[in-house]
Amino acid sequence: MKTARKDFPEGFIFGAATSAYQIEGSAFGSAGSCHWDTFAATPGNVVRAEDGSRACDHHGRWREDLDLLRDGNFDAYRFSVSWARVLPEGRGTPNAEGIDFYDRLVDGMLERGLKPFLTLYHWELPSALALRGGWMNRDIAAWFTDYSRLVMSRLGDRVAATATINEPWCVAWLSHFLGIHAPGLRDIRAAAHAMHNVLRAHGEATAALRADGHGNLGIVLNFDHAEPASQTAEDRAAATTQDAIFNRWFIEAVTRGTYPEEALSGLGPHMPGGWEADMARISQPIDWLGVNYYTRHFHAADPGAPWPATREITGPLAKTTMGWEIYPEGLRNFLTRMARDHVGDLPLYVTENGMSWDDRVENGAVEDAARIAYIDGHLSAVREAIGDGANVRGFFYWSLLDNFEWSLGYEKRFGLVHVDFDTLKRTPKASYQALARALAPRI
Template sequence: MSKDYQFPPDFLWGSATSAYQIEGSPLADGAGPSIWHRFVRTPGMVKDGDTGDVACDHYRRYKDDVKLMRDLGLKAYRFSVAWARVMPEGRGRVNPGGLDFYERLVDTLLENGIEPLLTLYHWDLPAALDDRGGWLNPDVAHWFADYASVMYRRLDGRVKRWATLNEPWVVTDGGYLHGALAPGHRNRFEAPIASHHLLRSHGAAVQAYRAEGKHEIGLVVNLEPKYPASDSAEDRAAVQRADAYMNRQYLDPVFFGRYPDEMKEIFGEAWPEWPEEDYALIRQPIDWLGFNYYTRSVTRHDEHAWPLRAGVVRQHATYSETGWEVFPQGLTDTLAWLRDRYGNPPVYITENGSAFYDPPTVEGDTLDDPLRVDYLRKHLRAIHDAIGQGCDVRGYMAWSLLDNLEWSLGFSKRFGIVHVDFQTQKRTPKASGRLYAKIVASNGRALSESA
């Protein structure tokens, strides 16, 4: 007898994207450049020299893309706003053309019965603010709150679920510690400063929402459970460092008003002491937590792995094209960890998906993607298991609606449940998208069908 995978009646089914990855037209209608507009033009930083100048051309094709969402039966759409579209210098002057675009997008979603989930920041800092120090400048918290208030005043009410930041760990680790993402810095002393000012900015934006908004606001983090490669004390200690750095660094300050003790061990003299008023700002009550899940890490002690002294052990398992192990149990385990450590906050899975090979062009009206189908089915079952264990999971946003620019990997990795031919901009639903439509329409019961 098959298991019944019926989800709670108000479970929110949707998909997710981000502005720079899909919009194109980065300087249209008065927009300013972002750090990604610069980074993609830095030789050797993005595979094949790809840029987001066109990407999925969503800025011009958004009505067709919303119709595509409606045809898939999606109930929600998580997207991000390009800060420099709305405020070309990042502060001060508001650009009506950029703000109007997001208003048109939100209104089109609502007209089609799709709830907008708006993320204020998904990695694309205005270049003008980077020139002022970006996330290293303590004033950035005020700049971000001012930008957030512009968005709240225009769209709150039509948008009822807001997110401040997407994945601050990636912003800092990729952008300030290892240099693989914009703005491309590699500095052990900068990374903790950037992390702290990201969290201060989050807190300031939540404060601003309490003054302006009337609905819900949260934070989106990427979490990756860490499992020890052995029972040795060294491997267990490496797990604690890796977990503190990637997972607890951004949640402990929000929920507890402090950083994990391991952070000082990891960064040594580069770890600053912060004033207590900063923690009071960061620890603003949030209404929900966004959790992005892709994979796990089996961790071992490695004295030469900077700065964590923790390495990853590859398993005998299926790996995606980004080198991530397919491990749905990690999703259940992490939801249970959030329940137990942080008091079971309302959680939305704001990203979950996989990159497997798809051809650049598609003949016909569908594309088979069996590995992604399997990934989707298993991870949704893992969420259902977590709900059965008392985890307060409210919704799921598949990453991603469309194949898009995968940051420094360019267009070489495809995460979409809808295929995009980047030469013609033709959209073709994949088998994973068609399965997802059935899951949404049945509120999960389609997962009961055998694979």
Template sequence: MLELKRGDFPRDFLFGASTSSYQIEGHSFGGAGPTHWDTFAATPGNVVGGQNGAIACDHYNRMDEDLDLLKDGGFDVYRFSTSWARVMPEGRGRVNAEGLDFYDRLVDGLLERGIKPAATLYHWELPAALADLGGWSNRDIASWFAEFTQVVMERIGDRVWSAAPINEFFCVAWMGHFLGHHAPGLRDVRATARAMHHVLLAHGRSIEVMRGLGMENLGAVCNLEYTVPVDGSDAAARAARTYDGFYNRFYLGGLFNRAYPADLMEDLDPHMPEGYRDDMDLIGQKLDWCGINYYTRKIVAPAGGPWPHLETVDGPLGKTQLGWEIYPDGLYHLLKRVHDGYTRDIPLYVTENGMANDDRVSNGAVDDKARIDYLNAHLARVKRACDEKIPVKGYFTWSLLDNYEWNEGYDPRFGIVHVDFKSLKRTPKASYHALAKVLRT
């Protein structure tokens, strides 16, 4: 059972669940165009089992069932994302009416159930036609994304409770362009530096468009990792600061200080697009809240070879199904750090937090005690932040449903609801029932 109750948090504190479009909707119907994730998954060796998002959880056809799960669970907020290629199959120009209608029904369905719609415009599935033009390494993507923002929010912007342009800047830029683990699968430091800047520039243009439409409650969603050196040496401290720089400080600095960290730019500056400093006012315009996605910490050691001269090592604590160390204190430290050093007085939300677990259905039920323990530990750190008057206003678990976990395929299960990917049957897990018991009280 969960140890904390609603009454242990501030009266205006919100509980939610998060998902993303490509991971649950099923991308092979509804008029959606091809994405760079379809291309990436079709390339041998990129994704476990060569799996893709063609069917996923079939949320596109089972939306009402899934929204009822949110209502029955007592959730206040549902954080979802829109698919660029579903709405604009070529990324620009032609609009797919069926795709827009889907998100229209989604928002209305949430409101009818008394749930606040929290929209994220982009969660990694770039239209293939734009990938062909260089994708995030091409500065023009900021204008393309502004057009997409205009199309979507002219339809649903009057009814969403909150909106953020892009989910997890780091993953879009670094995972896809430096490590090659995500689409488009590049390993190119110059493309990475440009993507790091352009993803923030696109964020800025999108915020500008939404402000122009009269929208409020606009924010940014950053995935952050608590970073520590492997030992007390100067070399380890430098390595940890570099990791913290390209993972955390680059995006927080751009969004809230209108500047990138000077120490990091000593290495990245030669690869940055010309005139990038002129974009900082647009990138750093006013936000109404900041979302933090938190999963683990990283222990960093120095290493040889080319920049960034580091490697990560396993921590001593328990691990999730994906081998991520479970370190709840990191969530508290990041909430405090972001508040004290960047956001000052605007609200913070934990927009994603959860664990992958090898969940199995047994006698019609799923006993995911490990996830309940995970929730208890992390919610306790959120409460600590609230008790210290850090303005944390909500906690959204990742994820409502087991889903397509990108390059890991369908094996890792993050959901509080189990999905049988053959029958597509939904089975609420013990963690769902534990949350529902608290949230409905």
């Protein structure tokens, strides 16, 4: 790799990220059912009807996985807690076995010199709450706040930073409008309510946790670089609309207490009554912002289609096995845009960035030169953003391990470490080795 630790400011944090459902194994440790278990059990929702019941068995192999982080010269580990593991019914009596697992996990990070970066919600909604409407139910803000306070009462004294929710666009839009993720709805009113309630949950939990004495609280948003497919007025408007839905809705709510008009033009008639009164609570101060970035898309007008009346076009650059363009410049753009337009000097973390590739073990090794180049390019983009004045404090690669990639099952491999899903053997890839060398302590 051309980029190394020495190229970044003193104290810059390098880490890797995972999420609970994707690696732990939901069948272990008396976890309750979550809506991904039932979504995957419904024909046609997930490739080969695969689910996270075993995943990477991180629940049983967490020590080995934390050793990989330590030996890779990482400073921090971004992990999530499963709501269904801690509260199998979503509310009520906690699962002592579940919270004890996370207690040991955090202690294990600290023993290895790793800073714990906690995410409270990475898409594992307990099935019992999904049956009550999930993110469409206004009461979810209170349910999430109670859960967050419970987790932080056990872990909050040892974590370095806490994010309320990971990628609310996926929680709400991808899952309730596009229907690709659990609960798999395609309903504009369901989407509008979820788009608002996920932010209410963030706001209520943030206020409660701060009142409980917890600090360094943030949220993790995902961004997708939106460009017009042509310079016609119609295609420029299509890109503006998609930028408003994907990139502006959540950050403007959190930092300004407003929603973009281009998105409200379609969602407004379907929003919960009196939603405007919630915006002050949603937009209370945060201590840091997480930026997840993978790719860009071009957008064209789709005349005659219902709102948003756009269609997505993939660009001409090289692509990952997800079909996503490799466009590091988009990461630089979002980091500088966040600093310029929304958060000023507030600390920014790249909380996810990575690529899927067709990785195979050959002679005991995995050669993934494409991933090494990908990481190098995006780290260079982060350096450029810092040079532009963005207060970027850290970078977390997605993901430490190959894992359950949601509706795509186990086909797409994002990990620095290869996982054989038959034996669960971990094999560090060439990218892991290259990054470990690049992150060696300063001399």
